[in-house]
Amino acid sequence: MTERPHQLAMLGGPRAVPPETAVPRWPVITPEDEEAVARVLAGGRLTATAEGEEEVPGLEREWAAYTGTAHCAAVGSGTAALQLALAAIGVGPGDEVVVPSVSMNATALAVLQQGARPVFADIDPETYTLDPEAVRAVAGPRTKALLPVHLHGLPADMDALRAVADGLGAVVVEDAAQSHGASYRGRRTGALGTVGCFSMHPSKNLPTCGEGGLLTTDDPEIHERVLRLRQFGEDPRPRATRSYVSHTPGWNHRIGPLEAAFARSQLTRLDAYGARREPGIRAFLGRLAALPGLRVPVVPEGSVHAWHILRFRLDAPALGLAEQDAAALRRALHRALRAEGVPVSRYQEAPLPAHPAFAPYVPDGARFPVADAVLADSLCLQRRQLDPDSGPVLAAYADGFEKVWENLDLIRRMVRSAPAPRARREVAAA
Structure with a gap:
């Protein structure tokens, strides 16, 4: 018998991240x-x-x-x-x-x-x-x-x-x-x-x-x-x-x-903080990497990541949705995750060429397909992971991701019923 998923917090269920969970500190002032x-x-x-x-x-x-x-x-x-x-x-x-x-x-x-x-x-x-x-x-x-x-x-x-x-x-x-x-x-x-x-x-x-x-x-x-x-x-x-x-x-x-x-x-503590936060971040990303349709940050060979921001891309087709559903999927997951106490955000809403201040410098017909796709289909975690002792909180955030992924059928229904969004450049100028 298949176990029923836990009810999402946005529908009245308990939060995956308990309200009393301490908010990670940053900066840590000694x-x-x-x-x-x-x-x-x-x-x-x-x-x-x-x-x-x-x-x-x-x-x-x-x-x-x-x-x-x-x-x-x-x-x-x-x-x-x-x-x-x-x-x-x-x-x-x-x-x-x-x-x-x-x-x-x-x-x-x-x-x-x-x-x-x-x-x-x-x-x-x-x-x-x-x-x-x-x-x-x-x-x-x-x-x-x-x-x-x-x-x-x-x-x-x-x-x-x-x-x-x-x-x-x-x-x-x-x-x-x-x-x-x-x-x-x-x-x-x-x-x-x-x-x-x-x-x-x-x-x-x-x-x-x-x-x-x-x-x-x-x-x-x-x-x-x-x-x-x-x-x-x-x-x-x-x-x-x-x-x-x-x-x-x-x-x-x-x-x-x-x-x-x-x-x-x-x-004097920069490197020590980096070493202390690394295990918690790696464990968090490891759990999220196991979720279908979710792509965690990569680190090319020879590079050391400072983990200032964590960005997660969403693969709509891997979740049984159409490519053009990417933005609606992001919005649905943003709503569900934040209700669970996971403080995801967009960080950037539009590529720089879409900002009104820079539009006069963009040639007619110029396209930035990767930038458009990344900002349409990704969510970020900011600052919380910088606390060198944030490992337990990140583990609770992973619980939130896993709970939402247990309810993907509901997320898909939300996406398919979502109204069509306004055009990107119209949003950027609003």
């Missing part, structure tokens, strides 16, 4: 973090330009050593790092920068803010990172740089992308905002291109207590230009008194000592 911030407050050096301030240069030395790069500049945000990197390599009006069709909007906005044109390329269907062959198809004589994103914490195919860039005479700038601690063929992200750009937003694997960013490079001239641009175009060399003389147009993209001190403290 007494050492609090002491680091208190040290700055007690010392009274509250800006990066204060005489004798050592937290910002200390963070820069430590992150350069961690990534294996010669230089690091700490800046106000990950977006600031992208802006400074593009400015420092000379990107400007008339130039084109190839960016992936799926990323956070800051990746392409940094290009526009330099007066350059973002050129969108499709992504790989398994890694969700920039597809080297798609780059070849859209790059041209005006291509100044490639801007691969190590999306969700997985390094892009950097050997292939560097080969494309070398053939174009272009620079590779890494958007490594989500990939602290990740590596590719034995080298850390941030050391794989000419410049690497990281975010230290509190949601990131290396957080700070506000906003912050890090920019890495082995090129001393790029590093000096970044330091100049970071502070109003002033001479970055140490001197007894600040001149306030701008030698070139620049920004105020400095980070504060409080944020630097907090990040330094967090950095």
Whole structure:
């Protein structure tokens, strides 16, 4: 006799994840973090330009050593790092920068803010990172740089992308905002291109207590230009008194000592946290991989994933549905899983070329079929897995997935009765 499935929570059944389950913490704030911030407050050096301030240069030395790069500049945000990197390599009006069709909007906005044109390329269907062959198809004589994103914490195919860039005479700038601690063929992200750009937003694997960013490079001239641009175009060399003389147009993209001190403290535990979270994430993904029609993240040989975000693709035909049912399937599973206490989300609702801000730069007839498919048929888990002790909570989330999969007949009925959705570009502009 076949055992009846447990009633779904959205129909009145008990939640798979009990309401009293503790929400995973992130960032994890320790007494050492609090002491680091208190040290700055007690010392009274509250800006990066204060005489004798050592937290910002200390963070820069430590992150350069961690990534294996010669230089690091700490800046106000990950977006600031992208802006400074593009400015420092000379990107400007008339130039084109190839960016992936799926990323956070800051990746392409940094290009526009330099007066350059973002050129969108499709992504790989398994890694969700920039597809080297798609780059070849859209790059041209005006291509100044490639801007691969190590999306969700997985390094892009950097050997292939560097080969494309070398053939174009272009620079590779890494958007490594989500990939602290990740590596590719034995080298850390941030050391794989000419410049690497990281975010230290509190949601990131290396957080700070506000906003912050890090920019890495082995090129001393790029590093000096970044330091100049970071502070109003002033001479970055140490001197007894600040001149306030701008030698070139620049920004105020400095980070504060409080944020630097907090990040330094967090950095001492970055690898230990990564090692502690790995078993729980692997066990969680192992259970989900056994569910039909559900594709878990892959890690190519030679890469180390930082697990910043977990994305799961849904295979509608494998579940007895039509290919065009993918979005309706995602919506039905989103509703059912969240009712069970599994905090899945979409993360991105539309590819970058569909954003109204970028539409004027997309050629008529341009298509991004992989990006469209990935965002239509996938759900994400964010932040919860970053707590190094999240293993038990992830196990409860796996219970939720398994319970929903026991009720696939109901999910199929929901999908088949769902109204047709609006067009993607109409949704993006709404």
